[in-house]
Amino acid sequence: MLSSSSPHGHRPPPAAPRPYAHAGPAAKALAAPLPSLLSPGVARDPYRHYRLLREDFPLVRDEPLGAWLLSRYADVRAALADARLGAEPSAPGPDCRGLLEPALRAAAERTAYVLARRMAGRREADLVADFTAWLPAAAAVAALGLPWEDAVRAQEWCRTGSAHPGAPHPELAALLHPHVVRRRSHPGTDLLSALCGGRADGQALSDDAVTGLACTLLTGGGEATALALASFLANLLDHPAQLDLVRARPWLIPGAWAESLRRDPPAPVVLRRATAPIALGGTTLPAGAVVACLVGSAGRDPYRFADPDRYDIFRADPAHLAFGAGPHYCPATALAGLAAECGLRALLDAMPGLRWAPGFRSAPRGLMTRAPRRLLVRPC
Numbered sequence: 001m002l003s004s005s006s007p008h009g010h011r012p013p014p015a016a017p018r019p020y021a022h023a024g025p026a027a028k029a030l031a032a033p034l035p036s037l038l039s040p041g042v043a044r045d046p047y048r049h050y051r052l053l054r055e056d057f058p059l060v061r062d063e064p065l066g067a068w069l070l071s072r073y074a075d076v077r078a079a080l081a082d083a084r085l086g087a088e089p090s091a092p093g094p095d096c097r098g099l100l101e102p103a104l105r106a107a108a109e110r111t112a113y114v115l116a117r118r119m120a121g122r123r124e125a126d127l128v129a130d131f132t133a134w135l136p137a138a139a140a141v142a143a144l145g146l147p148w149e150d151a152v153r154a155q156e157w158c159r160t161g162s163a164h165p166g167a168p169h170p171e172l173a174a175l176l177h178p179h180v181v182r183r184r185s186h187p188g189t190d191l192l193s194a195l196c197g198g199r200a201d202g203q204a205l206s207d208d209a210v211t212g213l214a215c216t217l218l219t220g221g222g223e224a225t226a227l228a229l230a231s232f233l234a235n236l237l238d239h240p241a242q243l244d245l246v247r248a249r250p251w252l253i254p255g256a257w258a259e260s261l262r263r264d265p266p267a268p269v270v271l272r273r274a275t276a277p278i279a280l281g282g283t284t285l286p287a288g289a290v291v292a293c294l295v296g297s298a299g300r301d302p303y304r305f306a307d308p309d310r311y312d313i314f315r316a317d318p319a320h321l322a323f324g325a326g327p328h329y330c331p332a333t334a335l336a337g338l339a340a341e342c343g344l345r346a347l348l349d350a351m352p353g354l355r356w357a358p359g360f361r362s363a364p365r366g367l368m369t370r371a372p373r374r375l376l377v378r379p380c
């Protein structure tokens with residue numbers, strides 16, 4: 001039973017799951033039936049709903065969503081790591097982190113500075129439209145040594161989330177193929193050439209492996225990184241004292257980034273499917289049942305994080321689940337962190353007095369993916 005390992009020690013054991021129609025004690029206390037995650041209004045402020053779920057419905061069927069909801073930190077963590085709950089299959093690529101990270105760092109630094117300087121002279125700018133939506137895809141395009149125009153297309157594919165973490169996008173694979181062929185005969189100094197000359201497990205990387213890696217870089221996680229970056233900047237701009245600290249002491253950036261991922265994960269709902277009947281929280285879910293692991297709720301669980309709604313870069317109780325847990329844990333946490341670090345440094349360097357545009361308040365939106373879609377700032 002997933003919840004048997006719950007650290008919610010001083011709580012009574014989680015009650016058996018209650019379908020929405022069930023008139024259990026908590027259901028009776030509600031003025032109306034428990035809303036679905038898809039109900040109007042929930043996406044505007046899912047955290048109120050998450051609180052209710054954590055307290056009274058730790059495992060519950062959400063019929064309109066077609067999934068069982070898990071909302072407590074310990075249960076979400078255990079479910080993500082449970083081999084009986086399968087994830088979408090992802091094509092495992094060769095491990096080339098030694099090649100990817102230095103090339104991406106250099107490209108992310110350059111790209112972030114170009115994007116930040118373009119905004120610096122203006123009276124007002126939107127950090128989403130002008131910066132966060134571009135940085136992950138444009139940095140990958142620059143690292144691979146592809147033409148800049150391809151950043152536009154890569155950014156579009158990132159936005160449609162075509163490949164996180166699924167198979168390579170066919171159009172993108174077709175676009176990349178001639179570049180791979182050319183690098184084989186005329187290698188340059190870019191990452192695509194390095195991958196063409198790369199080896200994994202003693203074997204030269206095939207064209208398919210190189211294309212797959214390039215596709216993963218261009219689209220896999222680009223959207224998640226862009227959204228996470230938007231929430232990160234919003235959290236810091238909402239807390240100017242903490243922003244000042246990060247500006248003065250850049251070694252605080254990784255903690256500030258992790259704290260933003262805990263509080264405002266870009267993918268707050270991670271889906272799993274039971275590969276066989278599975279006993280959870282006192283009931284048995286049939287094979288094929290979909291379980292929605294509410295990572296966004298887990299990050300606000302007061303039994304795991306003190307004062308969980310507060311953004312605090314000095315938090316002493318980290319270990320968020322925004323990158324998952326267990327066998328499918330995101331392999332690109334360092335790459336995402338690079339975008340955050342290079343992005344923030346470039347912005348603060350180009351615009352030391354960066355602050356919200358007068359009267360602007362950021363508003364995160366979305367349920368399955370969540371972040372502010374506009375960040376209006378005065379770039380001084």
Ligand code: HEM
Pocket residue numbers: 080087088089090165216217218220221222224225228266267270271321322323324325327328329330331332333335336
């Ligand atoms: C802030 C940015 C990111 C976040 C929040 C994030 C989040 C996640 C999460 C939650 C999972 C686990 C999914 C599951 O358990 O079903 C995952 C897996 C994965 N992510 Fe990311 N990701 C990010 C950036 C990236 C980037 C930049 C890449 C690639 C360049 C990437 C590639 C992958 C891949 C390939 C998997 C599948 C791993 C597997 O199934 O074994 N991610 N990510």
